[in-house]
Amino acid sequence: MKILVTVKEVAAVADDFEIEGTEIGEQYREYDLNEWDDYAIESAVQLAEAGDDVEVVTATIGPERSEETIRMALAKGADRAIRVWDDALADAETLDVGSKAEILAGVVEAEDPDLVLSGVQAEDDAFGGTGVALAERVGYGWAAVVNALDLEPGADVASVRRELEGGVEELTDVDLPAVLTIQTGINEPRYASLRGIRQAQSKELDVQTLADIGLDAAAADSRLDVVDMFVPETDSDAELFEGDAGESAAKLATTLRDKGVGAE
Numbered sequence: 001m002k003i004l005v006t007v008k009e010v011a012a013v014a015d016d017f018e019i020e021g022t023e024i025g026e027q028y029r030e031y032d033l034n035e036w037d038d039y040a041i042e043s044a045v046q047l048a049e050a051g052d053d054v055e056v057v058t059a060t061i062g063p064e065r066s067e068e069t070i071r072m073a074l075a076k077g078a079d080r081a082i083r084v085w086d087d088a089l090a091d092a093e094t095l096d097v098g099s100k101a102e103i104l105a106g107v108v109e110a111e112d113p114d115l116v117l118s119g120v121q122a123e124d125d126a127f128g129g130t131g132v133a134l135a136e137r138v139g140y141g142w143a144a145v146v147n148a149l150d151l152e153p154g155a156d157v158a159s160v161r162r163e164l165e166g167g168v169e170e171l172t173d174v175d176l177p178a179v180l181t182i183q184t185g186i187n188e189p190r191y192a193s194l195r196g197i198r199q200a201q202s203k204e205l206d207v208q209t210l211a212d213i214g215l216d217a218a219a220a221d222s223r224l225d226v227v228d229m230f231v232p233e234t235d236s237d238a239e240l241f242e243g244d245a246g247e248s249a250a251k252l253a254t255t256l257r258d259k260g261v262g263a264e
Contacts, residue, residue: 001047001051001053001054001055001114001115001153001154002054002055002057002111002112002113002114002115003044003047003048003054003055003056003057003113003114003115003116003117004057004058004059004107004108004111004113004115004116004117005037005040005041005044005056005057005058005059005073005078005116005117005118006037006040006058006059006060006104006116006117006118006119006130006131006134007033007034007037007040007041007058007059007060007069007070007073007119008033008034008037008060008061008062008119008122009031009032009033009034009060009062009065009066009069009070010031010032010033010034010122010123010124011024011029011030011031011124012029012030012031012032012123013028013029014028014029014030016028019229019230019231021229022093022226022227022228022229023226023229024229031065031066031068031069032069033069033072033073034119034122034123034124035119035123035184036119036120036121036122036123036182036183036184037073037118037119038119038189039119039182039183039184039185039186039187039189040117040118040119040182041056041058041073041076041077041078041117041189042076042186042187042188042189042190043117043149043182043186043187044056044077044078044115044117045076045077045078045190046187047115047149047151048077048079049077050153051153051154052153054153055079055080056077056078056079057078057079057080057081057082057111057113058070058073058074058078058080058081058082059081059082059083059084059104059107059111060081060082060083060084061083061084061085061089061095061100061103061104062083062084062085063085063090064085066083067083067205070083070205071197071200071201071203071205072192072200074196074199074200074203074205075192075193075196075197075199075200076189076190076192076196077190077196078203079203079204080203080204080205080206081203081204081205081206082107082111082205082206082207082208083205083206083207083208084103084106084107084207084208084209084210084212084213085207085209086209086210086211088210088217088219088220089103089210089220091220092220092221092222093222093225093226094222094224094225094226095220095222095224096222096223096224097127097129097130097133098133098222098223099219099220099221099222100130100133100134101130101133101134101136101137102137102215102219103210103213103215103219103220104130104134105134105137105138106210106213106214106215106219107208107213108134108138108140109138109213109214110213110214113177114176114177115151115158115176115177115178115179115180116131116134116135116140116177116178116179116180117179117180117181117182118130118131118134118179118180118181118182119131119181119182120144120145120181120182120183120184128181131144131179131180131181132144132179132181134179135178135179138179140177140178140179141174141175141176141177141178141179142174142178142179142180142181143158143160143162143172143174143178143180143181144162144180144181145162145163145164145181145183146160146161146162146180146181146182146183146186147161147162147163147169147183147185147186148160148161148186149161149180149182149186155176156175156176157173157174157175157176158173158174158176158178158180159171159172159173160172160173160174160180162183163183239255
């Protein structure tokens with residue numbers, strides 16, 4: 001059995017930052033593995049540990065910088081990794097869901113996995129549509145926002161529990177091959193051990209271009225353009241009380257009285 005996990009490197013932004021054009025300055029960003037994808041990796045590794053002859057492959061779209069993030073997935077138990085990147089992707093300002101799904105579909109078609117796991121959404125753009133769009137493009141069954149997964153070794157049906165609107169949950173079976181988007185809380189992602197980190201350095205990290213997966217530069221064309229970036233204005237008139245607890249309490253009491261709170 002082969003499980004493909006799509007992963008993404010995301011940027012965490014410092015509390016104090018500056019916007020440069022249509023993006024946040026590089027000096028204010030630190031990169032890490034997308035939180036939702038971490039749960040997807042753990043789900044795949046647990047399935048591999050429970051069965052025999054299960055290969056876990058991770059795939060990402062990203063520059064050389066993202067290899068450190070991908071190797072963390074390898075350190076947690078993935079067997080090998082694929083990174084897709086070339087000049088056409090480097091020149092693209094942004095990739096929409098359709099572009100990402102098309103590129104990842106090229107990887108799926110080349111790898112022919114039995115199961116694809118993807119995080120529900122990304123921390124940075126919060127799109128949340130790539131997994132389902134990928135399933136539609138490759139013709140796989142799918143289930144979104146999965147918070148419980150039961151797949152017996154060798155089975156061709158996955159039993160899942162998924163979140164719906166309004167706190168409702170659904171129990172359903174999904175025939176393989178399938179794409180499942182994994183919700184946080186489905187498991188507890190493991191920390192990468194020192195041994196795992198060392199082993200990750202020797203695991204295969206295959207860098208492929210768009211041409212390698214049967215696509216041309218048009219796959220990097222996005223219908224989404226970033227035209228402006230700014231810090232939203234706020235109409236908040238919040239007042240910050242400084243001082244120790246007694247001083248702050250006295251100031252708060254005065255403010256409440258002035259505003260008529262508690263007055264008869």
